[in-house]
Amino acid sequence: MTTTTLTPTETQTEPTTNGGGTVARPPHRYGGGSSGPFSNRALIQRYKLGVWIGVGGIIMFFAALTSAMVVRSGLSNDWKPFDVPWILFLSTAVLLVSSFTLEGARRRMIAGDWTGVRLWVNGTAALGSVFLACQLLGWQALSERGFFLASNPANSFYYLLTAGHGLHLLGGMLALGYVWMRVRAPQRWATREAVIEAAALYWHFMDVLWIYILGLLAFWR
Amino acid sequence: MTEVELSPEVSEYTEVHRHPEPKTFISKWIFSVDHKVIGIQYLLLAVVAAFVGMGLSLLVRLRLVWPEKSFAILGDLFPVGAPDGVMTPEFYLAMLTMHGTIMVFMVLTTAPQGGFGNYFLPIQIGAADMAFPTLNMLSFWTTFVSFSFLMAAFFVEGGAPMAGWTGYPPLSAVPEAAVQGIGQDLWIVSIAFFCIASLLAALNFIVTTLDMRAKGLTMMRLPLTVWTWFVTAILGLLAFGVLLAAGVLLLMDRNLGTSFFVPGGLVVSDKAIDHSGGSPILWQHLFWFFGHPEVYIAILPGMGVTSHLLATFARKQVYGYKAMVYAVAAIGILGFVVWGHHMFVSGMSPYSAFVFSVLTMCIGVPSAIKTFNWIGTLWGGRIRFTSPMLYSIGFVSLFVSGGLSGIFLGQPTIDLYFHDTYFVVAHFHLIMGVAAIFGMFAGVAFWFPKMFGRWMDESLGKIHFWCTFVGVYAIFGPMHYLGMLPHPRRYAEFTGVDYLQTGGAGDLHYFITVAAMFTITVQFLFLFNFVKSIFAGKPCTEANPWEATTLEWTIPSPPPHDNFGGKVPHVYRGSYDFSLPGAKRDFAMQCNKDEAVYGGAAAGD
Numbered sequence: 001m002t003t004t005t006l007t008p009t010e011t012q013t014e015p016t017t018n019g020g021g022t023v024a025r026p027p028h029r030y031g032g033g034s035s036g037p038f039s040n041r042a043l044i045q046r047y048k049l050g051v052w053i054g055v056g057g058i059i060m061f062f063a064a065l066t067s068a069m070v071v072r073s074g075l076s077n078d079w080k081p082f083d084v085p086w087i088l089f090l091s092t093a094v095l096l097v098s099s100f101t102l103e104g105a106r107r108r109m110i111a112g113d114w115t116g117v118r119l120w121v122n123g124t125a126a127l128g129s130v131f132l133a134c135q136l137l138g139w140q141a142l143s144e145r146g147f148f149l150a151s152n153p154a155n156s157f158y159y160l161l162t163a164g165h166g167l168h169l170l171g172g173m174l175a176l177g178y179v180w181m182r183v184r185a186p187q188r189w190a191t192r193e194a195v196i197e198a199a200a201l202y203w204h205f206m207d208v209l210w211i212y213i214l215g216l217l218a219f220w221r
Numbered sequence: 222m223t224e225v226e227l228s229p230e231v232s233e234y235t236e237v238h239r240h241p242e243p244k245t246f247i248s249k250w251i252f253s254v255d256h257k258v259i260g261i262q263y264l265l266l267a268v269v270a271a272f273v274g275m276g277l278s279l280l281v282r283l284r285l286v287w288p289e290k291s292f293a294i295l296g297d298l299f300p301v302g303a304p305d306g307v308m309t310p311e312f313y314l315a316m317l318t319m320h321g322t323i324m325v326f327m328v329l330t331t332a333p334q335g336g337f338g339n340y341f342l343p344i345q346i347g348a349a350d351m352a353f354p355t356l357n358m359l360s361f362w363t364t365f366v367s368f369s370f371l372m373a374a375f376f377v378e379g380g381a382p383m384a385g386w387t388g389y390p391p392l393s394a395v396p397e398a399a400v401q402g403i404g405q406d407l408w409i410v411s412i413a414f415f416c417i418a419s420l421l422a423a424l425n426f427i428v429t430t431l432d433m434r435a436k437g438l439t440m441m442r443l444p445l446t447v448w449t450w451f452v453t454a455i456l457g458l459l460a461f462g463v464l465l466a467a468g469v470l471l472l473m474d475r476n477l478g479t480s481f482f483v484p485g486g487l488v489v490s491d492k493a494i495d496h497s498g499g500s501p502i503l504w505q506h507l508f509w510f511f512g513h514p515e516v517y518i519a520i521l522p523g524m525g526v527t528s529h530l531l532a533t534f535a536r537k538q539v540y541g542y543k544a545m546v547y548a549v550a551a552i553g554i555l556g557f558v559v560w561g562h563h564m565f566v567s568g569m570s571p572y573s574a575f576v577f578s579v580l581t582m583c584i585g586v587p588s589a590i591k592t593f594n595w596i597g598t599l600w601g602g603r604i605r606f607t608s609p610m611l612y613s614i615g616f617v618s619l620f621v622s623g624g625l626s627g628i629f630l631g632q633p634t635i636d637l638y639f640h641d642t643y644f645v646v647a648h649f650h651l652i653m654g655v656a657a658i659f660g661m662f663a664g665v666a667f668w669f670p671k672m673f674g675r676w677m678d679e680s681l682g683k684i685h686f687w688c689t690f691v692g693v694y695a696i697f698g699p700m701h702y703l704g705m706l707p708h709p710r711r712y713a714e715f716t717g718v719d720y721l722q723t724g725g726a727g728d729l730h731y732f733i734t735v736a737a738m739f740t741i742t743v744q745f746l747f748l749f750n751f752v753k754s755i756f757a758g759k760p761c762t763e764a765n766p767w768e769a770t771t772l773e774w775t776i777p778s779p780p781p782h783d784n785f786g787g788k789v790p791h792v793y794r795g796s797y798d799f800s801l802p803g804a805k806r807d808f809a810m811q812c813n814k815d816e817a818v819y820g821g822a823a824a825g826d
Contacts, residue, residue, distance in 0.1 A: 046352055046432045053424045053458065060462035064507055068470060071506075072481060076498035150478030153498065160473070 040193050047191070047198035055205050058168060062209065065164065066216060069157045073220065080152040081221030085141035088214060091134030098127035099207050102176075106200050109193060114186045117196070121183070124203070125176045128169060135166050154221070161213050169206050175199040225786025228764045228775040232791065232814040235436060239787035240349065252362070254354035257780060259361050260340030261672070263331050266361075266368060267661075268748070270327035273372075275741050277320035282734040284308045284316075288714045302380050310713035314383035315404075317711065319375070321386030322408065325515065326415050327368055329657050333522030334457070335364065335422060337664045338450040340672065342426065344773040345444050347435025347790055349783045352428040356421055363418035370411035374404040382408040385711070387508055390482035390501045394474040397489045409472045416465035419457050426454035435772070437792035441546070442811070444771050444796040445539060448546055449525030452553045453518050459557065460514040467507035474499070505567055509560035516653050517556045520620075521549060523660020524591060527613045530663055531595055532797040533769045534610035535602025536807050539797045541594040548587035548594075555584045565633045566640045574633040581631035588624055592617065603807075607767075608682030612663035615690050616656050622694075623652025626701065641711070644704025647697045655693045662686070665751065670766050674778040675758030681750040685743060692740030699729045770810045771796055 073079045102124040108116030139159065147155040179196055182189045227234065243249040253259060283290070291306035302312030339357065343350055351357045374381045379402025384393035392398050393405055430451040434443075443451075470481040474496070482504040485497030532539045539545060561569060561577030569577075595617050604610065626648040630636050639645060662685075669677045706724050708715065715721045715730060765774035773780070775790055790812040798809040801818065809818040 042432075046428060049432055050353060050424055050428045053427050054420075057420045057424065057458045057462045060459050061466050064463040064466035064510070065470075068466065068481065068503060068507060071503050072499070075500050075503075076485070078480075078498040149473075150480075153480065156473070156479045156481070160469070164469075 043191055043194040044197050047194035048201055051198045051201045051205070054202070058205075058209070062161075062164065062213070065157070065161060069153075069161075069216070069220065072153050072157070078152050079154050081154060082142075082145070082147060082158075084158070084214070084217050085138040087134050087138050087141060088217075091131045091138070092210065092214060094127050094131045094134060095207055095210055098124050098131065099204050101127060102200050102203050105179075106196060109196050114183050117186075118180060118183045121176055121180050125173055125180070128173050128176070132166055132169065135162050138162065158217055161217065165206070165210055165213055168209070172199065172203050172206055175202065223781070223786075225781045225783070225788070226777065227785065227788055227790065230765070230810045230817075231775050231788075231812045232793070232817055234785075234788040234790045234812075237349070237787055237789055239783050242782045252358060254350070254358045255782065256339050256343050256351045256354065256357060257672075257784075259357050260336050260338075262361050263335035263339060263364070264337075266365065267328050267332035267336055268751075270323050270331070270368065271658075272744075272748070274320050274323040274328060275744060277316045277323070279737065279741055280308065280316045281313065281320060282737045284313045284713060285715065286731050286734045288716055299375075299380065308713075311383055312380070313713035314385075314711070315381040318383050318385050318408075319371075319381045322371065322412075324654065325386055325519070326412070327364075327371070329519035329653065330415075330419065330515070331364060332661050333526075333657065333664070334426070334450060334453050334518065335361065337446075337526070337661075337668070338426060338453070338522060341668065341773055342447055342450050343429060343433065344776070344780060344784050345447050345771050346430065346433060346438055347772050347785065347792065348429065348433035349785065349787075351425050352433055353425050357425050360418045360422040360425065363414055363421070367411045367414035367418060370407050370414065374407040374411070377403045377407065379404050384408075387512065388412075388471065388504075389508075390471065390474065390499075390504050391484070391487055391489075391494075394471055394482045394499075394501075394504075395487065395489055395494055395496075396475055397492060397494060406472065406475060409468050409475070413465055413468045413472070416461040416468065419461045420465075423454040423457035423461070426450060427458065430454070435789045435792050438811070441543065442792060442795045444525075445528040445542070445545055445549075446522070446525040448549055449521040452549050453521045456514040456518050456521075456553055456556060460511045460518070463507055464511035467504060467511070470507075471504065502564070502567055505564050506560070509563045510557070512563060513560040514553075514556045516649075517552055519653050519657045520660075521552070523616055523657045523663075524549065524620075526660045526664045526667070527595065527616045528591075528598070529771075529796075530609050530613040530667055531598045531617075532799060533667075533767055534605045534607060534613070535599050536605070536799045537598055537602040537797075538795075538799055539594065540597030540600070541590070542795065542797065544590055545594055548590040551587040552584060555580060555587070559584065562631055562633075562636070565636045571633070578631055578633055582628070585624075585628060588620075592621055592624075607666075608677070608679055608686055609663045609667035611683060611686045612659050612666060615686065616659040616663060618690075619651050619656035619659060619693070623648055623650075623656060627652065638707065639704055641709050642704035642707040643700040643710055644707070646710050647700035647704060650697050650700075651693070655697070659689075662689075662747070667767070668773075669751075669754065669758075670761035670763075671773055671778045671780065673755050673758070674761055675754055676761050677754040677758060678750050681746060685747045685750065688743040688746070689740060692736055692743060695736035696733050696740060699733055703729060765810075768806075768808050770798055770808050772811055775810065775812055 101120050105117045105120030105124065108114075108120055139162070142155065142158065147158075149156055149159045175195070176199060179199055182192065182195070186192050243253065243255070250258060253262075280295075283292070289307060292303070292308075293306045295303035295308065296306030299312065302309060302315060339351070382388075382393065382405040384390075384405060388408065396402070396405070430443075430447060470479075473479045474482050478495075480496040480499040482501055483494065483496035483499040484501065487494040487496065528539055528545055559577055559581045561573055562581045565574055565577075626644065630639055630645060630648055666677055666682055669675070703726060706726055708721060708726060715726065761778055764777060767774070772790060772792070776785055792811045793814050794809060794811055796811060798818075800807045801809055804818045805820065
């Protein structure tokens with residue numbers, strides 16, 4: 001088989017991620033369309049799609065735990081309902097605020113103010129740490145009441161669900177750490193917008209997940 | 222960077238950004254982010270695992286027919302499990318457990334999806350790589366860690382776990398039970414890592430399929446291989462999270478004193494167990510909610526490869542392409558609502574059993590559609606009996622044989638009798654084990670020239686096919702009969718029990734063991750052919766030696782870094798345009814414009 005050299009009928013140049021702002025391109029539809037796979041807009045879409053799919057997997061994980069909890073609570077009479085520690089409401093408030101600060105970082109990114117991004121990311125990570133600290137205090141409050149992991153199944157699920165959410169949030173903190181590191185040289189970072197958008201989406205989902213878990217712990221007794 | 226020559230079949234293409242090639246050995250072959258290298262890594266892991274798993278099945282068969290015999294090498298390797306080389310019943314169960322776990326997770330889940338899917342999904346959709354290459358690398362290495370943990374379970378105190386690949390509590394949840402030690406913990410940790418790896422991989426596959434397709438490659442033009450990898454990824458995404466949750470609960474029951482799965486009042490080895498209120502059935506629900514989709518995770522890619530190859534080698538369009546896509550989707554959806562049929566004997570309300578039974582029967586419909594369409598694809602075709610084609614036809618045969626017994630087992634009344642017998646062993650080995658393995662054989666034989674730029678030995682391939690095909694039927698065919706006797710499964714020994722010797726059962730077990738030894742020996746022929754051909758096979762210089770239609774056949778063999786070298790071919794037609802009326806050739810590649818197919822400027826010459 002001989003090979004001939006063809007001329008490309010359509011050429012896409014590398015988007016101007018080296019120093020420029022976001023590239024204005026027509027909206028990208030799945031499969032086809034003329035915007036290229038490496039434009040910032042396409043990257044943002046791809047990363048956000050990735051987070052949405054990941055959210056699906058995480059939902060299944062917590063759905064399985066929920067169904068185990070519901071079934072277990074009806075299995076025998078060793079289920080001892082308890083009031084959730086009040087500090088969880090403080091941690092909820094902290095987490096909600098942290099979503100707004102991360103949204104602040106996203107706004108600064110759109111404005112091209114990378115110092116501002118770093119500042120807001122710092123704030124978000126700090127609030128995330130406060131949230132996790134509150135969760136630990138919640139554990140302490142519970143254990144002071146004599147409720148330990150293996151005391152009864154209601155307690156087991158409390159520790160399990162809060163730890164599960166905490167670990168996922170820790171993953172979000174790692175993402176923030178990555179953003180914070182890379183933002184020092186944003187012009188050499190092709191996926192900067194995409195990563196920040198994705199991290200923000202994930203972080204907001206952590207809020208929703210937490211409120212769900214709090215509701216479950218408070219009302220499924 | 223060397224220029225990549227696309228085949229002249231490509232009518233038009235788009236130029237995109239190219240990625241630099243990795244420089245060092247480590248970044249190129251070990252911690253590679255190239256989907257092709259990762260695909261081969263997955264395949265190699267699966268090959269190693271398959272041979273380990275096969276060795277374990279041999280031990281299982283040997284123990285069944287010669288329970289008293291001493292194997293000196295076992296005595297050296299496992300002084301506790303096989304003192305003086307004689308396998309204990311506990312050792313038998315451990316080997317059974319590890320065989321199942323290794324085969325289901327490390328072979329049937331990794332090779333079809335992680336191996337072939339990784340290698341060919343991006344190329345078949347015209348992409349340079351997966352959507353998230355680094356994540357892809359992490360998936361593989363997490364799988365590798367998982368495999369290492371599983372292997373370590375052989376060598377820790379107490380030996381490998383023996384609760385079955387399903388890990389049923391209380392045996393799996395109570396460390397005091399039997400001789401089990403840390404092996405069961407390693408098993409759970411291994412499965413947990415595997416879940417995480419599979420979730421990351423599933424995410425990657427889904428985004429890649431949705432977001433990275435070449436211009437013109439609509440969803441309904443995708444090769445059926447891509448469709449099955451895509452649906453498999455969705456199943457993995459929704460199923461592995463549940464198994465992960467179950468695994469965490471089980472690990473807590475074992476080590477942290479919780480009682481999710483351990484009932485109260487349990488006495489193990491004359492010792493009361495300090496747990497209360499849990500339910501082993503809860504584990505079964507969680508496990509099988511994962512476990513049933515897992516069956517389709519193993520078999521769907523094999524279905525995709527079979528559809529793909531039957532069309533290619535029968536030189537016909539896939540009969541009922543859309544029906545095939547909808548059938549795959551239907552199997553995927555129904556796969557999530559039938560888990561209860563694994564638990565008919567566990568104790569279940571007859572009403573639930575009825576619902577699960579009816580839903581299970583429903584899966585027969587899309588399965589029958591697929592089988593019908595495979596035969597329709599073959600019907601009247603000009604069949605080329607190459608070795609990949611033989612494996613694909615073998616897949617159809619095994620799928621039908623294994624599937625029919627599934628209709629029996631889906632009835633609660635019949636399942637009550639069959640469930641703990643060899644009938645079930647025969648059923649799931651034929652449909653999930655061997656059929657899926659034949660899909661892999663087909664994939665290897667078909668894509669080998671593309672992956673390595675060399676041919677596998679065709680005669681050896683055909684000999685291997687026939688020997689394996691006859692061999693697996695010789696192993697699993699008689700098991701149906703054993704199951705009807707009924708011979709219970711998971712028993713370490715049948716000799717010395719009179720009622721189990723009736724009906725020629727003893728001789729049949731002997732026959733099955735001999736057949737297994739024969740079939741296992743033949744697999745070394747395949748391994749020899751595979752390894753030899755990588756280094757010394759006949760070179761394949763053509764881009765499209767099989768005269769196939771999909772995009773992987775437009776690039777050089779083996780594919781260069783970045784696959785298309787920064788050029789994404791445009792797609793103009795579906796995946797299986799064989800024998801188009803009025804066309805100049807009996808196939809039209811997806812990147813051929815109509816002018817190239819029917820006349821005007823000749824393509825390819």
